[in-house]
Amino acid sequence: MRTAVVVGGGLGGLAVSGALARSGWQVTLLEQADRIRPEPTAVVLWPNGVRALRALDLGAGLDAVATALPDGGVRRPDGHWLVQPRPVPVERLPVVVHREDLHDALIAGLGDRVELRTGVTVRTVRATPGARPAVGDGRHLYEADLVVAADGVDSVIRRQLAPGANVVSSGCAAWRAVIPWYRAPNLSESVSGEILGAGYRFVAASLGERGSSGASSRGGIYWMATAAGAARPEPPQTQLALLRRWYAGWPGPVEELLAATEPDDLVQQEIRELRPLPKAYGFPLGPGGVVLLGDAAHAMPPHLGQGACLAFEDxxxxxxxxxxxxLPDAVLAYDRARRPRAAAVVRQTRRMSAVLQTRGRLALRARDVALNTITPRILGTAATVAAQWRLPPP
Ligand SMILES: Cc1cc2nc3c(=O)[nH]c(=O)nc-3n(C[C@H](O)[C@H](O)[C@H](O)COP(=O)(O)OP(=O)(O)OC[C@H]3O[C@@H](n4cnc5c(N)ncnc54)[C@H](O)[C@@H]3O)c2cc1C
Known part of the structure; x- marks a missing residue:
């Protein structure tokens, strides 16, 4: 039986572990945390991410917990439409899903062929030509035919195999929250949509009420705000006050959602990315190999909501x-298939970053013009890039 060691129990690591196990591999999943712990936020999955989950036979699990996200258009903080909402066929709509529900679905897909070891921090990778790959935590060596590095943006495996790829700040921080359905505000207008301001962005999506989206147990309203600058060191209460000040006067439902958010709902994160991207995603080694997957391979800012989608595609x-x-051929084919795809999505994301992070009065005026002219095109292209992905022929 072929064996794999997957390092990292995030969305990418869980998805690939289940897929390998269902194909008959013996999988060991190593996670540094003491348990697999999803963030209490949500994630938007574009049609490419949904398609990838279906290809992984996780469609039914996803359908039970996902809510379709109608096109809410894009506005400026003064309410002016940058992109009007359009009717979109349901199969081309993204879905939004609570990360805890998605984790549950991925864990259900692991079956009994995955040996999950938590509290294991991988520190080394053995990538010697001719020998089977292995990773070590200082006490044990985990050897397998295939090692999958799904250990996130700070991947120790990538640092050793592709040291030219650097982790850099994207120049912005993000705040997210899910307001549970029972204390979500009663809104007169649609929740979903995006608002782009000078260095600030706000996105909201409804997860539905409890039980209204099939088996989902976690309804409510998800929102994400990004702001140019560093993450804030203040306690959540002060961060929330800052957010309410920054987004004061923005069109509905921004103020209502921030008012209904409690400090404990808030998840803050500095946004980081890989620059440049790794030169290789696949490393054949003797009869086996190592591959990079998810944020370990292509961490990017969340402006197009594609990080997890790409991890599922991987x-x-x-x-x-x-x-x-x-195995060695598959590792090389994976590299050939995934690098251009990730590079294309990262390119679109960086164009969005450039528009979003403009600062200074003159630059802002230029950005406002750019927002009017470029953004609809960028968003349109990004949606097309996302929708175009198809599983490569074997
Ligand atoms: C604010 C924000 C909003 C986002 N919104 C979206 C969205 O709407 N749609 C979308 O598609 N994407 C979105 N993303 C991106 C998405 O969250 C990530 O791309 C995705 O979660 C990456 O999953 P991963 O499994 O590759 O990495 P991670 O989730 O980082 O998981 C890595 C795992 O590896 C473990 N690990 C790390 N190092 C080691 C080690 N040495 N040994 C053992 N274990 C280790 C970690 O503990 C962790 O569990 C967003 C990201 C952010 C920051």
Whole structure:
């Protein structure tokens, strides 16, 4: 039986572990935390991410917990429409799902062929030509035919195999929250949509009421705010007060949602990305190999909501290639398939970053013009890039 060690129990690591196990691999999943712990936020999955989950046979689990996200358009803080909402066929709509629900669905997909070891921090990777790959935590060496590095933006495996890829700040911080359905404000207008301001962005989506989206147990309203600058060191109460000041006067439902948010709902994160991207995502080693997957391979700012979607694409692509080819060939084919795809999505994301992070009065005026002319095109292109992905033929 072929064996794999997957490092990292985030969305990417869970998805690929289940996929390999369902294809008959013996999988060991190593996670540094003492348990697999999803963030109490939500994630938007574009059609490419949904397609990847379906290819991984996780469609039913997703359908039970996801809520379709109608096109809410894009506005400026003065209410002016940058992109009007359009009717979009349901199969082309993104969905929003609570991360805890998504984790539950991924964990249900692990089956009994995955040995989950928590509290294991991988510190080294053995990538010696001719030998099977292995990772170590200082006490044990975990050897396998395949090592999947799904250990996130700070991946120790990537640092050793692709040291030229640096983790840098994206120049902005993000705040997210899910307001549970029972204390969500009663809104007169649609929740979903995006508002772009000078260095600030606000996105909201309804997760529905409890039970209104099938088996989902976690309804409510999800929002995400990004602001140019560093993460704030103040306690959540002060961060919330700052957010309410920054977004004062923005069109509905921004103020209502910030008013209904409690400090404990708030999740703050400094946004970081890989620059440049790794030169390789696949490293054949003797009869086996190592691959980079998810944020370990292509961490990017969340402006297009594509990080997790790409991690699922990675997992689906790897699973299909491994089914049809020898292991070293599959590792090389994975590299060939995933690098151009990730580079294309990162390119679109960086164009959005450039528009979003303009600061200074003159620059702002230029940015406002740019927002009127470029953003609809960027968003349109980004949506197309996202929708275009198809599972590669084996
Ligand atoms: C504010 C924000 C909003 C976002 N919104 C969206 C969205 O709407 N849609 C979307 O598609 N994407 C979104 N993303 C991106 C998405 O969250 C990530 O791309 C995705 O979660 C990456 O998953 P991952 O499994 O690759 O990495 P991670 O989630 O980082 O998981 C890595 C795992 O590896 C473990 N680990 C790390 N190092 C080691 C080690 N040495 N040994 C053992 N274990 C280790 C970690 O503990 C962790 O569990 C967003 C990101 C942010 C920051």
């Amino acid at each position: 997992a689906a692509t790897l699973a299909v290639l491994l089914r049809e080819s020898t």
